[in-house]
Each structure stands twice: as C-alpha cells, then as structure tokens.
Amino acid sequence: MAGKISIDTERCKGCGLCVMICPKKCILTAPDSNQNGYFPAQATNAGCTGCAQCAIVCPEGIIEVCWDDAERIRIVEIAGKPDAPRLIEEKA
C-alpha cells in the first residue's frame, strides 16, 4: 500500500466531495451519523495511492494524507504534473 488517509470524522459535514473525487473509490459514506448529524466520509484505504485529491477538495481541511517513503519516489515520477509533486514534496 502506497498511501493512507485519515479523516477527522467528527468534523466532517458529509458533503461527499472526497467520495466523488477519489479515483480509487476507497472512501465511503459511513452508515452512522456523527455528533452533528452528518453522515461522514469513511476511509477504507484499500488501494489508496496517496494522490491527495480527496484532501485538495475537502472544504473542511480535515483529511490528512500519508505515503510510504519507499513508494513516494515512484509517485512523484508517475504524477508528472508540475504542481502536484511540488505541493506534496513541500508538505513532506
């Protein structure tokens, strides 16, 4: 597994943007609501590549993305988009 995300589900508003955007479909909507009555996003991390697209669309800023160090170099090379690796490298 290359990537792993964690979501602060108590602060999630269940907007579903991360669920919609994840190319690996590894974020689901939880069946139970949080304290505020929202049905939060739930990370399964199955097949997560650590692309961080979920974190980029999240309006609440509550998704943290981690990478396996060994896999990281591979992703930077494959991504090939000028902005993506820069953002990610600076945050590493």
Added chain:
Amino acid sequence: MKAVHKRTPVLKDCPTHYCPGCGHGIAHRILAEVIDELGIQGRTIGIAPVGCAVLAYNYLDVDMIEVAHGRAPAVATGMKRTNPDSIVFSYQGDGDLAAIGTAEILHAAHRAEPLTVIFINNAVFGMTGGQMAPTTTLGQVTATTPAGRQARGEGYPLQVSEILALLPGTVYVERCALSGTVSIKRAKAAIKHAFELQMDGAPGLSLVEVLSPCPTYWRMSPGDAMKWIKEEMSQVFPIARLKG
C-alpha cells in the same frame, strides 16, 4: 508513513460555519497554504467581507479586520498606505465586491493600489438567503428570480474581472474555479502569484476571481455544484488569465 498533505498552520484548527461542500472552505485552505508557503503570516493583514465569509477572521490565523459591506478595498487602501511593509489582502464575495462595493473596487483599481483581492464569485447572495446577485447567470433560479433571471428587467451577469482588466491600475487579473482538483491547484497558484506581486512591489492591484460552489442556494449536491461551474458557470465567466 510520512504525512504529505495536512492542515496548514495559518488555517486555524476549528470547524467552519459554512454549509457542507461550500467553496469558501476550499478557498480559505488554499489561501492559508499560500500564506504559509510564502512565510508572510507575521506581516499579512486580511480584510473580511460582509457575506457568508464574514467570519473569515475566525479561520485564518493572520491579523484581520471586518469592514462594512463592500468597503474592503477602501479600508485595504488605508491599511497598505499606512503600513507599506505589510501584505494586505481583501477577501470578498460577489455580493460584496460586485454589488454594493463596485465603486470601492473600481476606484482602488483605478488608483493602482498595490493590494491583493480574492474575489469569490458564487453567483448569489448566500448569507441573506440566496437572492439574485449582479453575477447571477441568465436563467438561473434564485429566491428573487423564481422563473430564472431574465436579461430584460433583471440585466446581464456583471463581468467585473473583465472590466478591471481594462484599467491601467491593475497588474494581474485572473479567473479561476473550484470545480475539481486541477482547477483548485490552478486557483492556488494564481493566489500565490497575486501575493508575490505585492511582495515584489508591483505597481498596481492584483485580483483573483474564484468561481466557487454554493450548493445550498444553487439547490444542488456539492458534486453537482462543481459540475455546474465546469459546464455552465464558466461559459458565462470564462476561466482565463485576463491580464498580467
């Protein structure tokens, strides 16, 4: 495992009051990331608008003031002139900048004030209940245009950025969107550029217009709101680097 994307320090660690899927949250985050990346937290002064983002100062950990509706560019002018070493930005919605504050933004731009303006355009008055704004698109249903906006009687969507780009007092005008990961990254790069211009002492105003989803008053799911920006709103407000 190493964290590659986490909450940036300028974005205060607290929940927002925004509706689920609101673009303001995304705009705040990229703005906070830019301030952190440029290392200007200590000398940045923000001007909060009236509108849904009226509480922006609760979320951004920089010095901020809240001003009367639409007057942000006027107050920012005074701020910058008396604190020339500070980096001054205003964060304004379309009701604030394109309706009641049209005079202020136009004249701040025509005076070539070296400010950075973040203009959030969501085509409605969100805070007051989703009424028509000058930026509402033709045919768009709002609380005050239940049959859709008609040019005859209600006028055309106001393209503020195009108008400002014509003025010699602006150095940079770009329109971006929050409609997906690529456009969000583009918006962040534009905001960064606008701040860099001010840091470099560029002789004029820089403005980034951000087409931002308001799922509540567009009466759509957050995902559909992003699609609507891509498919409909950006036809009326083309995504483009208009100047600089």
